[in-house]
Amino acid sequence: MARRNLFQPPAPPGPADEVATGDLKPRFPNTGAMSGVKSTLKDLSSNAVREIPVDLIEEDGPKDRLSFSDADIASLAESIKQHGQQVPIMVRPLADKPGRYKIVYGRRRLRALQTIGMTARALVRTLSDEEAILAQGQENSHRLDPSFIEKALFAAQLSDNGYDQPVILDALAIDKPMLSRMTKVARTVPEAVIMMIGSAHGVGRRRWEELADRVKVSSADLVQVVSNLNLDKVPTSDDRFARVSDAISEIGKSANITKSEAHVIVSSDGKTLAEVKDTPRALTVKLSKADTPEFTQWMRDNAEVELKRLYEAWKSGQKSG
Structure with a gap:
């Protein structure tokens, strides 16, 4: 049965800030940690949005996007200057640092606000680590379109930080087989190589898995190999993926030829x-x-x-x- 989005801010998003959530339906079960989130935020629409200086908000924690381009941040900052911050971010108080907060979601908005020196319009919620991760995951499933590799790295970060598998599955709205595939890629392809490629929105699970399979049998220093490809001159992350994939494929062919020489x-x-x-x-x-x-x-x-x-x-x- 469809349920309302627990994290929909009270102020309707405007076209100049970010894409509206529309009528997308959340995919999280009303069980476990999500019940606690629902209880905590059941009256969200009646709570006021607060103005918080951006230098009081910390950004550490698992990241669901690889990076924000300077052009993307500059464009959003200009939009906020002209039309205001239409969509609040969400933060939670830091118990060990009174008066300071930790970002739950809205990192891109926060970065744009930092560049122009504006205070942040924020929803302040006291959430556990699990509830914050679920809030972040649900918000991103509606507002963003993370690529396969971004979600795979996010899942790996959550696992490394000790989150239980059910929480990871709920946060990403995926099943166990998909989590296994994401983990395989994130653990096999060096993170430094992934960061050099970027989000690669046009590259799906199958091609990332094929790349991971080729990486697994390669004995080369892949980070060094990729560093020599001058990827900073390749305009799109999809093209960077293709160049890296071709390079690793050639390494595999050379290794097979060497092994087969009599x-x-x-x-x-x-x-x-x-x-x-x-x-x-x-x-x-x-x-x-x-x-x-x-x-x-x-x-x-x-x-x-x-x-x-x-x-x-x-x-x-x-x-x-």
């Missing part, structure tokens, strides 16, 4: 005895009938005896070692 064994009289090829599936020894036909015939007749002898010699060496 090692040639030459006798003391200069004859090619065999080629040894190491592949992911097998070690292959190929004898040359052209260069040493008699030895090849002898090896075929004595292969079982000789291989068993070599195996026993190897076992003996293992024991003595």
Whole structure:
């Protein structure tokens, strides 16, 4: 059954500040920590918005967006200068720092207000860590459109900070299989590489998973490889992703070629005895009938005896070692 958005600010958002939430329906269950949030904020519409100096608001905590571009912040700041801050941010008091607050949601608005020196219109709520994360997640599910990798990093941060899985699932409105996929990508692709790529809104889960699979089998210093790609000159994060993906793919191809190159064994009289090829599936020894036909015939007749002898010699060496 549809439920009202617990975090919808009392002042209707204007077109000049940010995109309105409209009639989007929240997807969070009315259980667990969300019940506490509902109880705390049940009369939200009747509570006044407060004016708080921006230097009293701290921004630490799990971030749901990779970055804000300077142009994006400048555009929003100009809009706020002209039309005012239409949509309040949400903060919670810091118990160990009286008079100071911690951002719950509205980081982009806060950054824009900081650039122009305006006080922030804010909803002040006393929330637990879990309630604050759920509030942040629900607000972003309505107001923002986080990319797959932004949500994956957010989920990883929540896990690292000790949040239980049900809280993470509710905060991101996802199921366990999707959380597993997000975690796989966030844990496999170096965060430094992700930060250099950016949010990549046009890149979905499948392509990020493919990149993670290629990263997993690569032994190269990926951060150094990506640093050499001059990504700062690539205009969009989707294009940066493509360049990184191509580079890591080439590393994988080179590694496979190296592994598949044959090692040639030459006798003391200069004859090619065999080629040894190491592949992911097998070690292959190929004898040359052209260069040493008699030895090849002898090896075929004595292969079982000789291989068993070599195996026993190897076992003996293992024991003595």
